[in-house]
Amino acid sequence: MASTPPSKTALSLLDNIAELSDGLKHGRPGAREGLLGACANLISELSHPSETMLQLLWAQPTHLNTLWMAVEIKLFQALEASSESGSTVADIAKRCDKDVDPVLVGRMLRHLAAMGTVRETGPDTFAPTATSKAFAEPAYQDSILYIAENFQPVHQALPSYFRERSFKSPDSGVDGPFQHAYNCKGSHYFEYFQKSNPEMGRRFASMMESWSRGRPRWFYEDYYPVKERLISGAEKDAPFLVDVGGGSGHDVEGLREAFERQLPGKLVLQDRPEIIELAKLGAGAEGMPHDFLIEQPVKGARAYFLHSIIQDWNDEVNTQILKAIVPAMKKGYSKVLVNDFVVPNQGAHWAQTCLDWELMASLGARHRTEAEHRTLYEGAGLKITGIWRHPQSLDSLIELELA
Template structure:
């Protein structure tokens, strides 16, 4: 057996896990304490694993993902949830899905290993508390959406870097995805209506049950001293898709005066049902911002899709519309810590780089990007280390 970390390190980690687990089971549990416990468990596993065991765990993740993608296609998880007590046999699953029984057995071994089902007796499968997530949009739509969208490019990513001398992709038009499959992310989705629907469903599901940006950000910073007549632009949601954020904001703050404006491409805003108190406006953030002097210009999950030069163009188009001393930019996006970056966030960064030369930025990178556009950060707010942050930026003081 290969050597592992020293016993005192392992025991110390186990003690930290025990203490964090006690908090998880107490009234003091919070998003931050939960996130810390997960991080400690990852560290504990690494401490227990031998180096070879770590290698094996990592190199067999691709077949696990492929098996999961296949099981989603077979719609196995909804079938399991219909039989919560007795479960379903491999024979029953084969009959209901049309798959060969032997294939079902082999796929379900992987699902059991991933904790997505239980196997109380040979070739009989029961749902677990994780199974239900794969019958809902987060798993049912998220798995095929991201697998089909990203994997063909990720498979070619090492070859892309070899051919491009290991230089980071910096142009959207020359992203690894365009090099590998001949299309950008948005072009690929636009030509595949089913995949676009999966993508929209998954993106919506990621926000389900999580606080909105205005639950994290102190909204009084916007409301205080804002112009209170109906003609003044209060909040402009740039690239806001169907306007869900504006609708929720209006529901929570119905007394806030001013105009609320949803901006997106013409084909997007044409289908948006936002109500009479929200103005839908066709607009591309690659063009100068037509709404001048609004209290706030809001961007949610926009900048991580794009390389720096396009982000700079978007910011410059917005800065030109700001009223000094009054307007500000609100950005809701990932802010990576400069050290000990969570694996999920660093993995997402690689994915964004591959499909569109996008970037998940650290706080230092955000300050650099915004500073180059003449902006300075006034504050960063977050409800949890794993959630997107809210960044407020204003023009630099002269």
């Protein structure tokens, strides 16, 4: 491309990158995340439209396809045995799961190296990276398979879905793009997993587990002040926290381990019976099968916790979920904690916008702004008493009490 003088935006981004780089060197919170965003914006600003087209329409789709193939032949596991200086394509191919053509392995590795997933150390020689080592783990492998094999049909079906519905945004969990793609109108996303494709559901759950890695947890001291807002003033031996729709207990166990012997009461994990059976909970925590659309059976808990629940449902269902909790709450004592995304009115991060699109495609759901969250909770008889955000996280902790 012909060289042109940098734009004012590019020059401003360069200054911002220099400042953030200094912050990263000195351990300033949020510098890493800011640097990632600024560098991405600079690439976008400097790229010619044809370069952007090649990246979006050629490089990224073939990258996903190559990742899918890599899972099929256990390429990332084969690469793990390589030293820092790397292994030859021929040696890596011998370690793959199938009798795969070394020429094909070489083509895959070259694209993976070009995309930064593996490291090219010499002619036909490749070494693992932190990313490729992670991609050898079962949870990441499941994530690749879920997106590439199970969810791509939903993306492919979006144009026909919207043409049939005059391009109106979906607002139903049983008649959305997912149901259109899989011809299962009337069945919810999670119901489809349970009844029609348990392996797809297992992959999804595994993907959610890998998604949570490396992210600040809501109970971290510099995120939400658990001691000040929950432990202080809590009644001894009363239910302390109920994790409503909490899956296999990721949050309950994390909280229990972080505040071992400091929690004044028990932790309760609630979800569908088959999910509760999979939970492995430590002392002071118990599992309880419960449908969150039915009145909450645990009365007077200090907190009722909803992690990524509100984002999965429309306002009508969410109001029903919240109203099922309200009768169990003790006024002036009990809280509802919502760990979810609060989308800014301007400058939303790509992780928020892409997940919002995935929520629409899978669940007919969406992320909400602060005003939309507030309106939803007020309609259920609750009020927001605080919103906490971590400088290195994109989600929020919304604290609610009875209005």
